Amino acid sequence: MEAPAAPHNPAEPAQNGVSAQITVNSPEQMRELGRRLAKLLRAGDLVLLNGELGAGKTTLTRGLGEGLGVRGAVTSPTFVIARVHPSLGDGPPLVHVDAYRLGGGLDEMEDLDLDVSLSDSVIVVEWGEGKVEELTDDRLHVVIHRAVGDTTDEVRHVTVTGLGERWVTVDLSVLAA
Numbered sequence: 673m674e675a676p677a678a679p680h681n682p683a684e685p686a687q688n689g690v691s692a693q694i695t696v697n698s699p700e701q702m703r704e705l706g707r708r709l710a711k712l713l714r715a716g717d718l719v720l721l722n723g724e725l726g727a728g729k730t731t732l733t734r735g736l737g738e739g740l741g742v743r744g745a746v747t748s749p750t751f752v753i754a755r756v757h758p759s760l761g762d763g764p765p766l767v768h769v770d771a772y773r774l775g776g777g778l779d780e781m782e783d784l785d786l787d788v789s790l791s792d793s794v795i796v797v798e799w800g801e802g803k804v805e806e807l808t809d810d811r812l813h814v815v816i817h818r819a820v821g822d823t824t825d826e827v828r829h830v831t832v833t834g835l836g837e838r839w840v841t842v843d844l845s846v847l848a849a
């Protein structure tokens with residue numbers, strides 16, 4: 673991926689602060705959030721999904737895949753590191769990565785031989801924090817929280833934060849609509 677035009681000090685993240693908080697009450701609403709998020713995304717975007725097992729990361733990605741109009745059902749990539757979903761139209765492919773299995777981080781990611789250019793794709797990484805940030809300074813962090821203890825509770829609190837120039841002018845409040 674291309675180096676950023678201006679270097680930035682990692683201790684001082686570039687213009688972050690674009691942030692949205694969304695309360696999601698069901699798996700279907702999580703999918704709907706993914707479909708709305710898809711409308712904001714374009715080729716080269718990196719989305720990092722964090723939240724414990726069962727939080728809803730894959731469910732959100734499923735909606736993203738629907739919104740992007742890509743081929744193939746988005747499923748948990750637990751037994752593969754990454755899966756490429758080509759666009760059914762002329763949009764970018766979705767690259768869905770499970771970084772939990774990506775022990776080595778970025779190097780391994782580039783070794784995957786995905787047969788697709790990452791800068792031409794929308795890349796969604798589950799459990800991505802601390803592993804793939806080097807891919808680009810511009811990224812969207814999605815953190816999914818659920819109530820601790822009560823595993824039958826379907827309420828999720830989702831925080832979406834845009835980091836870097838790419839997200840400065842994007843209105844994330846549309847996600848809460």
Ligand SMILES: Nc1ncnc2c1ncn2[C@@H]1O[C@H](COP(=O)(O)OP(=O)(O)O)[C@@H](O)[C@H]1O
Nearest residue numbers: 697698699702725726727728729730731826828
């Ligand atoms: N609000 C919600 N959002 C997403 N998933 C939910 C929600 N409420 C319950 N669930 C259930 O939790 C599970 C989430 O699974 P999954 O999306 O695979 O999580 P993760 O990828 O974070 O491990 C699914 O079984 C889903 O039906």
Ligand SMILES: [Mg+2]
Nearest residue numbers: 729730748798
């Ligand atoms: Mg998952």
